[in-house]
Amino acid sequence: MKKIVTIIGARPQFVKAAVLSRIIRKQGLLEEVIVHTGQHFDTNMSAVFFEEMQIPRPKYNLDINELGHGAMTGQMLEKIEEVLLVEKPAMVIVYGDTNSTLAGALAAKKLHIKVVHVEAGLRSFNMRMPEEVNRILTDRISDLLCCPTTTAIENLKAEGFDDFESEVMLTGDIMKDAVIHYSKMAEEKSAIISKLGLENDAFVLATIHRQENTDDPNRLRELFKGLDLVHESLKVILPLHPRTAQRLKDQKIATNVKLIDPVGYFDMLQLLNKCVLVITDSGGLQKEAFFCKKNALVLRDETEWIELVDRNFAKLVRPKATEIFSAVNEWAGNKDFDEPIFGTHVGQRIYEAIVKMVDS
CATH class of the missing domain: 3.40.50.2000 (Glycogen Phosphorylase B;)
Known part of the structure; x- marks a missing residue:
């Protein structure tokens, strides 16, 4: 063999x-x-x-x-x-x-x-x-x-x-295959929504981990200012990457968003399926959001997944607090998630x- x-x-x-x-x-x-x-x-x-x-x-x-x-x-x-x-x-x-x-x-x-x-x-x-x-x-x-x-x-x-x-x-x-295969298992096995008390809440799922964001103190501070603004009217749940956690500690950056420990795949799928919007700098999560029929704000200057931006499923947003807040409140996004892109x-x-x- x-x-x-x-x-x-x-x-x-x-x-x-x-x-x-x-x-x-x-x-x-x-x-x-x-x-x-x-x-x-x-x-x-x-x-x-x-x-x-x-x-x-x-x-x-x-x-x-x-x-x-x-x-x-x-x-x-x-x-x-x-x-x-x-x-x-x-x-x-x-x-x-x-x-x-x-x-x-x-x-x-x-x-x-x-x-x-x-x-x-x-x-x-x-x-x-x-x-x-x-x-x-x-x-x-x-x-x-x-x-x-x-x-x-x-x-x-x-x-x-x-x-x-x-x-x-x-x-x-190949990530599309994973989402399709594991989504039903996640529905059965994940208790993350009840654990966080989100059964009746609209919420945004956010992740921040890229070096370009975490290693620039001004950029990181501005990103979290934007997330805090969003959190005042729409709860923000953020599984915290170890690198981001360390940078927040190093720079003494405080935030009001709901920080949780990194989650497994089933919990992440449930958060994706139940949230109203994704805010992320992750390449993979942009696609997973699309597969779970959610729009994504991408906190980067560019993306590899240009198909999502071109078709208005994702939107690039500069790391400015007011622009993040405005995008959440003003951008509707494309809802035709059946487009055969992947x-x-x-x-x-x-x-x-x-x-x-x-x-x-």
Whole structure:
């Protein structure tokens, strides 16, 4: 049986990998070895996802976290290479745009192992974002690029990928499969709405974690001023990312919004399904909001998911308190959530492409 290694390290990757891992186990044609880099390491950001989504426990947990980009990526590269030398897989699968993604792709490529990049071709066109650097470099050395949208395909064409020795494929977005599969389970198993006393309340779900927002004290302070303004008339619930929590403490920024600990996937799905609006700087949550039929205000200067902005499902909002408040009160957003933007049966399409490449 051919062996593949899956490299994951952050919450969105656990969600995406759960879909493909379930198909791999069901088909029984490939042996999957999961490597967790440890990039997201605490229980609410990591372990709970494996429990809820029934992802096989990682065979390797590298426990690499809370380091600068260079140290983190370098240590991951070293340790992943050691794993690959032991496991000798036919292929490595990486997801998204984290340091774990780049380290996994580099380690595999240097050992002449085929690389599959799930969620390829995304571009923010902001090279100050570490995620942009990671995704561009990962795309360039991948053998199979699984693109979620036609925009992603066009981005790769513009970069000359028609002339590269790699296969570019429009698969759709695998996160859509996850939302469809797990939403019913979340309805049955999550008690987050009653726990927070939100049964009869309209509320906004917010998340803040991107470095461009958390590491700029003025920007972070202004964002929370805006959320506080919204909270005066519409309750704001914010699962607090560890990085954001630390920056709020460091900068002595106080807020009136309802801060809660990071939540598992089922709780997040329930919050998404029950909220009236999403305010976020997360790439993944923009899509999850759309899949749960909610509009999103994106607290960034640009987004990779331009399809959502172009179709008025999401709106870019500058980190200004008054602009955040105005957008919540004045922007209606598109309610036609049945638009076929992100494909269907995405996990199966990616699985079939992987099997074909492994056998070639």
